Amino acid sequence: MERDIPTYSLFLLIVFVMIPFTIAYYYQLGLKKDIIWSTVRGTAQLFLIGIILTYLFELEPIVGIPLMLSVMITVATFHARKKGKELPHVFISILLGLITIELIVLAMWLGFGMISFTPEEVIPMSGMVIGNSMVAMGLVLERMKSEFEQSRGKILAALSLGATPSQASHITVRKTLNAALIPNIDQLKTIGLVQLPGMMTGLILGGVSPIVAIKYQLVISISIFSTVSLSAIIISLIMYRYFYNNQMQLLTLEEIKKSS
Amino acid sequence: MSNHLFELSQINKRVVSNVSFTMKEKERLVIFGPSGAGKSTLLHLFNRMEDPDAGVIYYKDKELNTYSIPTLRKEVGLVLQEPHLFPGTVEDNLKFGPSLFDEWSPNQGEKLLGYVNLSKEYLNKDVTELSGGQRQRVSLARTLANNPEVLLLDEPTSSLDEQNIELIEHDLQRLVEEEHVSLVLVTHSMQQAKRLGTTGIYMEEGKIKEHGQMEKLLSDPETEELKQFLQSNSI
Ligand SMILES: Nc1ncnc2c1ncn2[C@@H]1O[C@H](COP(=O)(O)OP(=O)(O)OP(=O)(O)O)[C@@H](O)[C@H]1O
């Protein structure tokens, strides 16, 4: 017998949303609109996805899977891009980065027989990889801008000593990656201890044995860890160049905006 | 072949407007003038930290943009107005430039610190432990580590005391004479201009108001602007 959550009890979740909302209201955090909007939007999105997934799962995998993946990657790209709108070619860079990562991870999963080529397995697993990579890329973009701003003097000093942009950006890129990857590393460290990871929780609730659930979780956790690291590195290595012109001169964000 | 080291022709960049002058090999040129006159901007053009919006710059009779940029910046060393050091030790900072060109040898450190009146104990000091004046001296030594032929200094002693200024000026003089280094110096101090400069350029609002022998500029200024500037910065 399949387990289900009664629909009416979902409405009780509103109580949970009210807690941060009340706090935000009380401390005048200015997040009220954000919280309401995110909740409404998130809920609507999930129901919509549920409906779409039902249809897609009935399509031929060879049609349904690429279709769904394209949609996911496109949405993720639009979202991550927001953090680096000033930078040139940011959309195409993120898009190609996400496609590369998805292809690599898919090849690994299917190649080693970890999952089968069915929408039920590929889509949720890919969703987690793409979602986490999207967040990491956004973080890198945001962080990179502030690091370049903060390290301006040091970068100018390095350039004036004869460093190329790649040599002069070394410290800045390293700091960016460090900052962007800390949540990722922390998550791997505490997995299973602090938080029972989402997928495992889902599988166990769905009636799968804990051991099988752990196996899936291991695959997904490690996949997420590697793809997040990889996507952060890819986007850093592509984007730092745009902080310089061809004459090895450091640009300000204003100048970058103007030139793109 | 002329013996011009630098020739600037009709240069425009931000406030700097229509500036032309030449500089000879081994010349010690001082650029001075009020804050915001465009001194730093002008200095940054010499090693292509910035490029002019209009005009041409020649270095050793060839257009500046025909040189490889990293090599040019090594050869024409700039000490920025703000002494931003890299995280790590003083030695890490000194070897940054030479390491880029595989030219660092560890025994250089002591000599370089000697130029800026710091003992070799400072080599292993973390830069966070340095005072403002010490940072400025390390920043100067860091550029000297690259063995430049031309040295561009942007107010290199602005946060030092009299005694250190004297010591460093003395070493700079020695360096310039012994190693045949040419010098372009931006300074607020007329004493320093007098002691280190052979020729001078007085700038105001991006324009060259007077250009000539340093001694002559100080003792017998021609323009009203320079006369007034010297009066308010009286020696
Ligand atoms: N990176 C920059 N972008 C835009 N404007 C700049 C920049 N750097 C300097 N300026 C402007 O150009 C003008 C000249 O600045 P510059 O730094 O060359 O003056 P300066 O003569 O070196 O002054 P100071 O003696 O205060 O160092 C100033 O009006 C300054 O605000």
Ligand SMILES: [Mg+2]
């Ligand atoms: Mg200046």
